[in-house]
Amino acid sequence: MSTGPMPMPMPCAACKLLRRRCTTQCIFLPYFPPSESHNFEAVHRVFGASNLTKLLQKIPFDRREDAVKSMVYEAKARVMDPVYGSVGLIASLQSQVLHLHDELIAATAEATSLRVQLSQTMSLQGHATMDIQQPLHSSCDHDFSIYDIGLQEEI
Amino acid sequence: MSTGPMPMPMPCAACKLLRRRCTTQCIFLPYFPPSESHNFEAVHRVFGASNLTKLLQKIPFDRREDAVKSMVYEAKARVMDPVYGSVGLIASLQSQVLHLHDELIAATAEATSLRVQLSQTMSLQGHATMDIQQPLHSSCDHDFSIYDIGLQEEI
Numbered sequence: 001m002s003t004g005p006m007p008m009p010m011p012c013a014a015c016k017l018l019r020r021r022c023t024t025q026c027i028f029l030p031y032f033p034p035s036e037s038h039n040f041e042a043v044h045r046v047f048g049a050s051n052l053t054k055l056l057q058k059i060p061f062d063r064r065e066d067a068v069k070s071m072v073y074e075a076k077a078r079v080m081d082p083v084y085g086s087v088g089l090i091a092s093l094q095s096q097v098l099h100l101h102d103e104l105i106a107a108t109a110e111a112t113s114l115r116v117q118l119s120q121t122m123s124l125q126g127h128a129t130m131d132i133q134q135p136l137h138s139s140c141d142h143d144f145s146i147y148d149i150g151l152q153e154e155i
Numbered sequence: 156m157s158t159g160p161m162p163m164p165m166p167c168a169a170c171k172l173l174r175r176r177c178t179t180q181c182i183f184l185p186y187f188p189p190s191e192s193h194n195f196e197a198v199h200r201v202f203g204a205s206n207l208t209k210l211l212q213k214i215p216f217d218r219r220e221d222a223v224k225s226m227v228y229e230a231k232a233r234v235m236d237p238v239y240g241s242v243g244l245i246a247s248l249q250s251q252v253l254h255l256h257d258e259l260i261a262a263t264a265e266a267t268s269l270r271v272q273l274s275q276t277m278s279l280q281g282h283a284t285m286d287i288q289q290p291l292h293s294s295c296d297h298d299f300s301i302y303d304i305g306l307q308e309e310i
Contacts, residue, residue: 046210048203055201055237063238070242074229082210083218086241087225093248100255107262114269121276 013037018049027056031068042075043068168192173204182211186223197230198223 004023011022013032017040022029028049032040043052052071059067078085159178166177168187172195177184187195198207207226214222233240 046202046206048206051201051203051206055233059237067238070239073242074233074240078210078229082214083222084225085229086245087228090241090244090248093245093252097248097251097255100252100259104255104259104262107259107266111262111266111269114266114273118269118273118276121273121280125276125280 010034013040014044014049017041017044027053031065039072042079043071046075046078047071165189168195169199169204172196172199182208186220194227197234198226201230201233202226 005025007021007023011020011034012026012029013034013036014028015022015026016034017037028040047055055071056064056067074086077089081088084091160180162176162178166175166189167181167184168189168191169183170177170181171189172192183195202210210226211219211222229241232244236243239246
């Protein structure tokens with residue numbers, strides 16, 4: 001009696017595309033159900049099944065689902081935009097961060113100026129106490145560059 | 156006399172790694188000089204030489220340099236962070252955009268409140284005209300999601 005891995009009655013999306021036998025030990029089985037063939041098609045087209053296998057083998061089981069999700073996302077971005085892929089989105093987001101940062105500096109400076117004006121005006125009126133809002137904490141210390149790959153933060 | 160492509164006296168980084176003859180018609184030659192072997196090693200490891208070749212063949216010549224740069228960037232991000240790759244940076248940037256957006260809303264609201272306070276105080280003093288700063292234009296209309304891949308903007 002054979003003790004090898006049991007064949008799956010319905011192959012996963014990867015084995016179906018690669019036309020190979022799918023078993024209970026298939027590395028792709030948990031992440032590419034038959035109903036999500038488009039996901040495997042994208043990663044297969046961009047990374048290749050062999051590279052995806054090698055990458056998954058180096059990652060602990062409990063992180064593989066996240067790894068597959070991020071690779072599917074990246075692959076779809078590259079299919080949509082063959083020139084820039086996900087890097088196009090990174091550049092766009094970095095541009096937005098810089099723009100928002102500049103706007104925040106301007107808004108904070110405006111609030112500071114208004115606070116000074118209000119303080120002076122109320123002093124002229126002889127107010128003993130002034131109910132002027134304190135400045136909000138501002139995170140104007142960001143500094144981003146397209147070449148600073150800070151990948152410490154998780155999704 | 157042979158009319159085939161001329162061999163290169165020094166192979167490009169790709170041909171050197173793949174141990175193949177490099178010629179003037181090598182698709183990798185313009186983008187992977189021998190001095191930048193680490194760049195090709197990264198894209199070869201993540202995407203594979205075959206997938207990179209297929210991708211470049213579908214892209215016009217004048218966009219290929221940008222495509223290679225973005226793939227090198229993406230590959231290095233994946234080597235540094237095998238689980239999240241460049242998607243980790245996208246998530247981090249999206250989080251920063253949302254955080255800055257919230258701070259900008261708060262700073263703008265603060266400035267508006269101060270402007271009202273100042274206007275009322277000056278009215279009490281009988282000022283005919285008020286030199287109060289006008290609100291700055293704020294781009295508080297961003298709405299980002301990890302699954303909104305907007306790749307229209309170029310680097």
